[in-house]
Amino acid sequence: MRYRHYTLIILALAVLFQGCERQFDIDISATGKLFLQCFPGQRDTTIIQLYKTNPLGGKVDFSSILDEADLSFKVNGVECNPQKARQRFGSVYPGCWFVPGNVPSGAKVEITAECGIVDPVGASTVIPALVPEFSYILSDDAVSISLNVDNAANTYYGLAVICERTVDNGDTREVWTVNMDPLDDGGKIAGMPYNRTCMDIEFDGRTVGGKGKDNVRVWSDEVSKEGKVDLAMRIGLDDGKLPIYDMGDSVSLRYKVRVYRFSRELFLYAESLFLSSYDVNTYSSGIISAPVSGSWGKYGITPPVLSFTNVSNGLGVLAGWTMRETEWISLD
């Protein structure tokens, strides 16, 4: 009788305290697609990335870089015949396609791609207008710019500061150029309403990234609705990025202020990367202040962050940009 009681108690406890997690299969019918990423603008060479994605539920095909594809790249209707890079030269790397020269503002760019394995894709965009002349105030820990704009809607500005450090010890002379890091301040405080207007992304005219690669602070088009744009941010420099110098070395710093103008597609694409990469644990101040969609969206508590695309039948983005920068500035 006693054993029966013990058995019943153990069984009851086993039911009561069974695990709160259960495995189940995710059955999603998806097929592979072409992923296209291209940011035509003022960079001297336009790079086109084209890959084949892998639908979930199967094996990853790591040879997703396409050996061959029929790729068309038109600027204002004129075919530019993109070339496949077989080896690295300059900023062009193997596996991608490239078109020499930059793309002027206002130009219409169209891309179509077909590889025979999955559905062909296409996309088009218009390169934004040039960034107007701007005035700036720069110190070693802050920058602000001011410019007048003509068209308010769908105009997205970004701000970045480049730092060049030259170390001369008499024998050698080292020159390093790095991006200054945008820092949190009143214009961007994690988790508060005020961070809605801007985000920090990595952008070099070739790739765009989210968290952890900050070098350009991008504002939404809200800031350009009054006809005048005033942007400001605190900046800092990670000394680890720069060459070490001794007390006797001669060290000089100089800066460039860059103002970007992004197309709406580029902003939305960067935004979706930015939000999806946020993690609730990023901020020590707890869940209240964490941006919710990138973190809680994964748990179904908030609306999901979807991968923005303007590529028909595929994924990725074709989006243009322009940029204006100052000459080198010394703060002495």
Add this chain to the structure above:
Amino acid sequence: MVAIMLSVPASAQMSIKEGMARISERYGVNFVYDTALPVNVPCHGAFLDKGDLDGCLDALFKDSGIAWERRRKFVILTAAKTEGSPLSPPEHNEISFQMDTITAAKITGMIDRNINFTQTGLTKIDGAAFRRGFAVLSSPDVLKTLQTLPGVASGTEMLSNLYVHGGDGSDNLFLLDGVPLYQICHLGGIFSAFNTDVIDNLDFYKSGFPARYGGRTSSVVDIKTRDGDFKEYKGLFSIGLLDGRIQFEGPIVKDRTSFNLAIRRSWADAIMYPICRIRDNKRNDGMNNTTKSNVLGYSFTDFNASVTHKFSENDRLSAHFYIGNDSFKKTDSFSSASDVAVMSTQTDTDMGWGNILASVNWQKDFSSRWNMRVVSYWSGSRSVVNYNDTYDYMDNTLDVNDTSTGAEKHNAMLGHSVLDDIGLTADFDWKPSTAHHVRLGGNYIHHSFRPDYGYGESYYVSGRPVYDVFLRDSVRANGHEAGIYLEDEMSLTSWLKVNMGLRNTVYSADGNAWNSLEPRLALKVQLAPDVNVKTSYAEMSQFSHQVATTYLDLPTNCWLPSGQLVAPMRSRQVAAGIYSKFPHDLHLNVEGWFKTMDNLVEYNGMNSMFVRLDEWEESFKVGKGRSYGLEVDGGYETPALSLNAFYTLSWNERFFEDFWQGWYPDRNDNRHKLTLQANWRINGKYELYSAWNYHSGNRMTVPTQVLPQVYTNDVWLVDNDQTMPISKWLYEEPNNLKLPDYHRLDIGMNIHRRTWHGREAVWNISVYNIYCRINPIYATFSYDSTKPEEVKLEGVSHGFIPIIPTFSYTLRF
């Protein structure tokens, strides 16, 4: 034994009406009768000693001139023919609302329920049903009861609202004695804000909305509270696992003025605080240089009060007051001292939310054909979030009198949201004949929206500020909402009844104005005495939006009026069904609906839990929705045993162009929903309850594509997160994953006892989720990292609600 327990010593002094009240409470039946019947005369003998319901009724009405007839849960009273009463028998098939003051309550003539009403999608629940039903977590609950009904999705388990016919949680109109209420949940949705001890009855509309209702697009929950007893003092005391309740009512001036008070409070905080302290003391014991403390507490309170005065049987004035409040406090602190430095951190989180409501209700019957109700009210919704985070550091190696040796960092966040409604409603009823009922009236509401957020951050090193900012974001908006309606319900023939209505609402806020004309139509065709076919069409508008960044009912949510970018929401719904009653107490109702919703809003994700208020519309995407489906409600009901089955087959979809170029399933798109309920009143002492709830899984969004990380020379082409063998998850269609199905079984038991003093005591023992099904609340996906080349995903569903046994003890006095 049962007869002894049920006998009431004072029954000899009771009136028939009071005897009816006792029988109603005991057996769960409702009386339907003409107020001209002589029910106020004393009754004879101990009628409750007769063992069963029929015996009790026989004894109560013996020689009273009243005849009775039992039809399922209703007892129809008529003048006994042998008395030669001049009263004509009431038309049982057409009785809608028969007012009377039995136990100071309104008796609702609900003969054959769905058979009798013109409206589709209407469910009527009387307050006694809540008190007899299942008590989840020790208290019976309005929302949990409504969630079991067909056409209603329950959302995330325990953290939910009502999602009616594809709607969102914020588009349900909750009326408490005619006054709109905004915060309808305690503890994020685990408890509703309505104390069932004071609820008289509840009307729940899912479609076919009469023209007298407006302002929300999905459903109407019209709750009426009971007046206090005009003759004697009585009440109840209840203590449960998580909360306690006291209700007390009685006359202030006998037969003229009465009061009804009810208070409910949880005591989780009373348990949690000492537990936290004991744990902290134990943890810090023996730690010389560091102390750590985590204190957590939650409580909710609500208080209902009403005073009713009868100037005459046809003229009464009542005042209602309600306040409900939730409070959550959390404090985490840590300090460390050494010879080198002293460091301390403290984080305080304080949240509170709730409603406060005051109203005056005047009801006057000018004649048997004309009556009027005027309600003036103030309804306020409040929520507060305060968050403070402080870090102090002091270097002991330097001069302690030198303030330049330390650092201090402080973060503060606050959110206040206030919504005040001041309103006046006037409703007039005109009944030119028994076959014709005209309602007309109007209302005006002044909405005052005052959400307010702020954030401060300061950092001082060596006494000098590195930065010190405080930012504030607030809105002051006023909305004016004025509506008029006309509703005409009439029997065109013996088999055709129609309810036609038109409502027009004008709304203005912040320089924007809208006019909304909303036609309403309901039609009932009686195919046979017990078979009806109904159809309805209704348009509804909603001018206030709940601004929320999550799907949870949190104090960071606030309400704001429509604006230039976000127009008022609009729903259009057509419904039709067949409602039938069969012999042997069986019934079957089948109803279908199709509903469209415009100007729905969905958070765009570019923010924190606090929405930027001054331009909140830009934080939301605007889209539309549609929902359609079929509901089946079948059952068997007798006073002793009721068996019910509710089944819903539905589709619920959204179209937000900014999210996806096509219709996609809503997160509460539960294709199938089934509820099986059984309630067995074994005898006057025991009753059993059980319910099995099932629905298809909720939906969430998971990625569908993966782009392998590509590294060429020194360039990461797609992503440079080197910790992941899979570089980039790509999301496509929203809500593309259906979570595993939800189901659980609840059981409960009520045990009625008599105390030594003859008072009634009820033990309620309930078990939520008896077979401990861990239903998924959300899911995460993963892959086997040892096989990076294979990304067959496995979902992991996470659930937190195990089996929960609860109890409560209720003493009526």
